[in-house]
Amino acid sequence: MVSNADLASLPSADRTDVAARLRDALLGASFTADGLLELLGAPAYAALARSETVPALRATRGDTPLEVLVRLFLLQQPVPHARVAGVLPVDACLESGWLVRVGGPSGDEVAASVDVRPYGGPDGEDWFIVSDLGCAVGGAGGIGSRAEGVVLGVGGASTTLAGITVRTPVSAALDLGTGSGIQALHAARHATRVTATDLNPRALHITALTLALSGTPAAELREGSLFEPVKDGETYDLIVSNPPFVISPGARLTYRDGGMGGDDLCRSIVQQAGERLNEGGFAQFLANWQHVEGEDWQDRLRSWVPRGCDAWIVQREVQDVTQYAELWLRDAGDHRGDPAGYQALYDAWLDEFEARKVRSVGFGWITLRRTGVAVPSVVAEEWPHPVEQPLGDTVRAHFERLDYLREHDDAALLEGHFRLAPEIVQEQVGLPGAEDPEHVVLRQNRGMRRATKVDTVGAGFAGVCDGSLSAGRILDAIAQLVGEDPVLLRDRTPAQIRLLVEQGFLEPA
Numbered sequence: 001m002v003s004n005a006d007l008a009s010l011p012s013a014d015r016t017d018v019a020a021r022l023r024d025a026l027l028g029a030s031f032t033a034d035g036l037l038e039l040l041g042a043p044a045y046a047a048l049a050r051s052e053t054v055p056a057l058r059a060t061r062g063d064t065p066l067e068v069l070v071r072l073f074l075l076q077q078p079v080p081h082a083r084v085a086g087v088l089p090v091d092a093c094l095e096s097g098w099l100v101r102v103g104g105p106s107g108d109e110v111a112a113s114v115d116v117r118p119y120g121g122p123d124g125e126d127w128f129i130v131s132d133l134g135c136a137v138g139g140a141g142g143i144g145s146r147a148e149g150v151v152l153g154v155g156g157a158s159t160t161l162a163g164i165t166v167r168t169p170v171s172a173a174l175d176l177g178t179g180s181g182i183q184a185l186h187a188a189r190h191a192t193r194v195t196a197t198d199l200n201p202r203a204l205h206i207t208a209l210t211l212a213l214s215g216t217p218a219a220e221l222r223e224g225s226l227f228e229p230v231k232d233g234e235t236y237d238l239i240v241s242n243p244p245f246v247i248s249p250g251a252r253l254t255y256r257d258g259g260m261g262g263d264d265l266c267r268s269i270v271q272q273a274g275e276r277l278n279e280g281g282f283a284q285f286l287a288n289w290q291h292v293e294g295e296d297w298q299d300r301l302r303s304w305v306p307r308g309c310d311a312w313i314v315q316r317e318v319q320d321v322t323q324y325a326e327l328w329l330r331d332a333g334d335h336r337g338d339p340a341g342y343q344a345l346y347d348a349w350l351d352e353f354e355a356r357k358v359r360s361v362g363f364g365w366i367t368l369r370r371t372g373v374a375v376p377s378v379v380a381e382e383w384p385h386p387v388e389q390p391l392g393d394t395v396r397a398h399f400e401r402l403d404y405l406r407e408h409d410d411a412a413l414l415e416g417h418f419r420l421a422p423e424i425v426q427e428q429v430g431l432p433g434a435e436d437p438e439h440v441v442l443r444q445n446r447g448m449r450r451a452t453k454v455d456t457v458g459a460g461f462a463g464v465c466d467g468s469l470s471a472g473r474i475l476d477a478i479a480q481l482v483g484e485d486p487v488l489l490r491d492r493t494p495a496q497i498r499l500l501v502e503q504g505f506l507e508p509a
């Protein structure tokens, strides 16, 4: 664990005045996501996101203020004090700890004490993410620091969660395991009150820096494990967590190894979230789960869903245990050690999985919505295909459509009016030259980008849905067209309409 003494190496979180001056100076030098892209060019910019620094070093050999800032904060190079003085309030930054002198108090070079990375908000906000030095400059070698309490910046998982989060205005949001503070930063746009928690005090300190430097209101910061920092009876409209979901043989790195056996940490968070949600509130998580021999992964996940909540669980990827172990051994840089040590670690991962009868590990998204209805809806599905981020509106609409379907039995569904969702196309699949297609596929170009097979009635029905006629009237017309008994057609089609509504091809008008 990180001691409080370690926090002394970080900039002061109390000096919001210096953070504000630093922010102005960074913006003044175009140290922004757009400014970086322009300076570095797309390949070097993308390489930097992969923690590869050589292309960016080559692109910042000049002496403009922006080049100086990139070398200082992103590439973590020492820069002459006199050069930095022309760009930043250097003495205030030294005094409050954003910069340190290199080579002792009289050294004439300065270096950054933390990584500061421009991050563009969804409405073009110029934000900054603060994290520990060395995490994003490791290149192919894995993370640069192996300190247990190291705080990482933004990764793919962070932006995935930020993208799928429902962004309706709310009173209270909770970011559990805040790390660099990225989820709290997003939540600050649409939540009146944001609470950020973490087991690691260093992460809470860094979150305060991220929010201050981004010019957003401070969050309430609380230290503790899982929901411990949440007071009795305290509830939220939105809970988000990108937890330390890695299923590993033993806790080592706080940012990823939860320290509970198997997937227990993810299960605990999901199970305990229900009672902390307000009616209608959402809880959204990234998670890893075990695929255990002889057990259906969907049943495992369904058993995690707390009472009184609808759930939508999407499995995005499955890795066998060898791929999984290698991924996380590399993440920690363990492959750079001596081969015998690497083999022993690899063995330990496989021992752990064998003991738990785990064959593979699933990765995905879990969204809960508190409803209090008697029979909640729990959808657990596999969708490994590309989606259109941000998905927050799609997630919200999914639950709204569930409400609609719950409130409409088949007779009511046939009375309903529907509209084809925007940007749906029909694809006909079959042998080249064949007169009739083998089957017809409806494909979404938005949101989840789903594709679903339909029969000719389903395709015809979807094509006519513009909200003007009721579903039953449309089916009667189709029955007449194809010479089928309208009563039978009305009888058998609601199941197909239900699926098309559930999956977002049709929207209640």
Ligand SMILES: C[S@@+](CC[C@H](N)C(=O)[O-])C[C@H]1O[C@@H](n2cnc3c(N)ncnc32)[C@H](O)[C@@H]1O
Pocket (backbone or CB within 6 Å): 153, 154, 155, 157, 158, 161, 176, 177, 178, 179, 180, 181, 182, 183, 197, 198, 199, 200, 203, 224, 225, 226, 242, 243, 244, 245, 254, 255, 256, 257, 258
């Ligand atoms: C994968 S990082 C996510 C950081 C950030 N929220 C993001 O989306 O990038 C997981 C975070 O959970 C914190 N953490 C680890 N164990 C925890 C626990 N038992 N309770 C609360 N937070 C924990 C870690 O310190 C780390 O900051």
